[in-house]
Amino acid sequence: MILRISSLLFLFTLLTAVYAVKFDLTSDRNPKPKCIWNFASAHSLVIVTANVPGEPDQQVDIQILDGSERGNVYLSKKDVRGEARLAVTTHESADVGVCLTNRYTGSGNPRVVRSVELDVDIGADAIDYNAIANQESLSILEVEMRKLEAVTKEIVEEMGYLQKREMRMRDTNESTNQRVKVFSVLIICGTIGLGVWQLVHLRSFFKRKYLID
Secondary structure, eight states: OHHHHHHHHHHHHHHOOOEEEEEEEEOBSSOOOEEEEEEEOTTOEEEEEEEEOOOTTEEEEEEEEEOSSSOOEEEEEOSOOEEEEEEEEOSSSEEEEEEEEEEEOSSSOOOOEEEEEEEEEEGGGGSOHHHHHHHHTOOHHHHHHHHHHHHHHHHHHHHHHHHHHHHHHHHHHHHHHHHHHHHHHHHHHHHHHHHHHHHHHHHHHHHHTTSOO
């Protein structure tokens, strides 16, 4: 029993993922967004922790959105300085992007670099299980089992999302192939028709010149 529990806990450590990155954000008067994308299931809690050191003549804006067909924009925060903690709940299963821009507001050289630390917790990683354990008086093992259950559910939902996306891409490919086939047939028919017309035209021309009967 203890060995089985230990195996489950080890599996949990393999399944959990931490999306923490540190990168440089170059300022510009018309900056292009730099986005970090991660998959999130529908109705998942997403917590974004950004550490943006304050610099003069630079304005860092953060936007959280998804890559669904609706293009949901969950949150927009302008002029982020210091440590900012942002939380949203997703509407549907899709890739969720955290996009940052660094706008230069000064009068000198706009190409200034600022280092940004970004930590994204999604689903089970964003839940405070210590608070749940204290509230529901759960043991350590029960808390770990609750985490495993949440992670397993997320994996199943992500696999379902990937399967649906694969089906959409396959339908798109089949539709494109069908259109290519129809277009190819039309080109062949047009080429044959043009060849026949040229033969008829040449025959008529040679007859007028008395070169053939």
